[in-house]
Amino acid sequence: MTSNFKRPDGRKFDELREFEAKVGIVPNADGSAMYRSGETIAIAAVYGPKKMHPQHSQNPEKGTLRCTYNMNSFSVSERIRPGPSRRSTEISKITEWALEPVLMLDKFQNMVVDVHINIIQADAGTRCAGINAAAMALAHAGIPMKDMVSSVSVGKLDKTIVVDLSKEEEDYEEGEGPTDIPISMTHSGDITHFQLDGKIDSKQLMEAVELAKKSCEQIYEVQKKALKDSIDLTGGED
Amino acid sequence: MGGEEIDITTKVTAERIKKYLEQGKRFDGRKTDEFRNIIVEPNVSNKAEGSVKVKVGKTEVIVGVKMETATPYPDSPNKGNLMVTAEFLPLSSSRIELGPPKFDSIETGRIIDRIIRESKFIELEKLCIKEGEKVWTVFIDIYTINDDGNILDAAGIGAVAALKLAKVPKYDEEKEKVDYKEYTGKLPLKEMNPFTITVHKIGKHLIVDPTREEEDVSEARISVGSSEGIIHSLQKGNSGCFSAEEIKKCFEIVEKSWKELFKKVNAQLK
Numbered sequence: 001m002t003s004n005f006k007r008p009d010g011r012k013f014d015e016l017r018e019f020e021a022k023v024g025i026v027p028n029a030d031g032s033a034m035y036r037s038g039e040t041i042a043i044a045a046v047y048g049p050k051k052m053h054p055q056h057s058q059n060p061e062k063g064t065l066r067c068t069y070n071m072n073s074f075s076v077s078e079r080i081r082p083g084p085s086r087r088s089t090e091i092s093k094i095t096e097w098a099l100e101p102v103l104m105l106d107k108f109q110n111m112v113v114d115v116h117i118n119i120i121q122a123d124a125g126t127r128c129a130g131i132n133a134a135a136m137a138l139a140h141a142g143i144p145m146k147d148m149v150s151s152v153s154v155g156k157l158d159k160t161i162v163v164d165l166s167k168e169e170e171d172y173e174e175g176e177g178p179t180d181i182p183i184s185m186t187h188s189g190d191i192t193h194f195q196l197d198g199k200i201d202s203k204q205l206m207e208a209v210e211l212a213k214k215s216c217e218q219i220y221e222v223q224k225k226a227l228k229d230s231i232d233l234t235g236g237e238d
Numbered sequence: 239m240g241g242e243e244i245d246i247t248t249k250v251t252a253e254r255i256k257k258y259l260e261q262g263k264r265f266d267g268r269k270t271d272e273f274r275n276i277i278v279e280p281n282v283s284n285k286a287e288g289s290v291k292v293k294v295g296k297t298e299v300i301v302g303v304k305m306e307t308a309t310p311y312p313d314s315p316n317k318g319n320l321m322v323t324a325e326f327l328p329l330s331s332s333r334i335e336l337g338p339p340k341f342d343s344i345e346t347g348r349i350i351d352r353i354i355r356e357s358k359f360i361e362l363e364k365l366c367i368k369e370g371e372k373v374w375t376v377f378i379d380i381y382t383i384n385d386d387g388n389i390l391d392a393a394g395i396g397a398v399a400a401l402k403l404a405k406v407p408k409y410d411e412e413k414e415k416v417d418y419k420e421y422t423g424k425l426p427l428k429e430m431n432p433f434t435i436t437v438h439k440i441g442k443h444l445i446v447d448p449t450r451e452e453e454d455v456s457e458a459r460i461s462v463g464s465s466e467g468i469i470h471s472l473q474k475g476n477s478g479c480f481s482a483e484e485i486k487k488c489f490e491i492v493e494k495s496w497k498e499l500f501k502k503v504n505a506q507l508k
Contacts, residue, residue: 026330026383026384027296027386028331028385041283043329043383045329050332070329072381073323073379074283074285074377074379075283075285075286075302076285078416083325083339114328116327116329118381118383121282121283121284123285
């Protein structure tokens with residue numbers, strides 16, 4: 001597997017971009033967080049649980065998670081039209097699926113928890129950054145959760161598996177080209193989100209999953225630390 | 239969190255706000271013509287040609303400038319185009335619902351568009367690539383991050399600041415394509431600071447920079463886009479009314495506030 005492929009920014013194949021996490025960035029929200037990986041920046045804000053409107057969308061069995069992913073028009077080189085698109089609609093749904101398994105919404109019948117994700121700056125891996133921020137924001141809002149969710153994009157560039165692709169790597173066109181594999185998992189290792197675009201065999205795909213697991217472990221530690229740091233132990237407000 | 243949250247300003251609070259104003263006081267201790275603390279953070283999004291985060295108290299907006307080539311409008315074949323949009327994100331307040339743009343965001347975009355356009359702040363005639371065929375379009379996009387009142391003025395500060403930071407990407411004439419990795423220079427602007435400042439009327443009192451609660455109680459507002467005492471755009475909003483005397487007072491307040499903004503904003507852009 002180890003060809004003499006070199007990453008453009010000199011990272012090791014299993015090295016994440018420099019990343020950081022912060023909690024409590026939107027004062028109005030019940031919970032909020034920022035996750036940055038390299039030059040990709042995502043923020044997420046949680047509102048709720050609150051009553052679901054319209055009424056016919058209410059679920060009497062359990063609460064509903066509603067995620068919306070939105071990119072700032074200027075977050076990419078060629079401006080994108082503001083507002084929802086087919087792409088953002090899909091990512092919103094996938095984010096819900098990634099996070100729902102850890103949420104304990106059974107006590108919030110007829111209610112909805114809104115998670116709004118906004119991409120301020122994009123350099124690949126925006127859905128993963130969004131999921132990381134959203135998971136922290138949900139915890140920050142005090143929504144009961146069984147576990148944390150961490151997300152990373154693994155890629156195959158020609159024949160080499162690498163983690164946390166940058167935009168430059170995502171556009172890699174040599175050999176077999178790029179394969180983009182965003183994966184999200186709980187801390188206990190359950191995969192809650194899995195996508196793939198490109199070309200890969202099952203053996204290498206399992207390698208990719210293993211690499212994602214290792215990387216998510218590192219992301220989890222940073223998410224946990226950010227949440228712990230957000231708790232003021234001095235007994236003051238905020 | 240909690241089920242039924244009251245996110246409108248109640249009558250009791252409204253009366254209290256008015257009572258305070260009788261004594262020239264506000265909940266946060268500001269004078270009636272005093273802005274909250276303004277923080278301008280440049281370059282918050284590196285794919286934008288210019289970007290800025292503006293905080294006015296707890297209110298927060300992000301404004302970005304993008305440029306694209308386009309065909310000019312028939313009535314201005316040698317001038318660049320300008321387009322301003324504002325998106326009030328549901329992320330920024332529990333009051334903002336998903337769905338098509340509401341009036342507030344449309345109005346904000348239009349008011350900012352008018353002050354930038356009418357003041358001729360951007361030298362659009364310098365943004366012509368080939369007369370009648372190709373010109374630059376300047377997009378100013380405004381996003382709310384936290385709404386604690388007076389989004390409009392914050393957006394106006396953001397638009398001016400983001401334009402001042404903006405650079406023109408390289409246009410490759412042979413390939414007829416924009417190279418967003420290279421820049422040919424700064425966006426051509428006039429030496430001016432066309433901020434929009436809104437004065438609100440609560441009872442008999444005139445205030446600037448309302449918090450969310452104060453804005454809810456406001457009966458009428460007047461948004462004035464100006465630079466160094468010259469007014470380029472104006473819009474009265476809400477169903478209350480102003481006397482001529484009050485309008486005059488509003489202009490005085492705007493002029494005073496403009497000087498304050500001019501100093502604070504430009505100091506942080508250096």
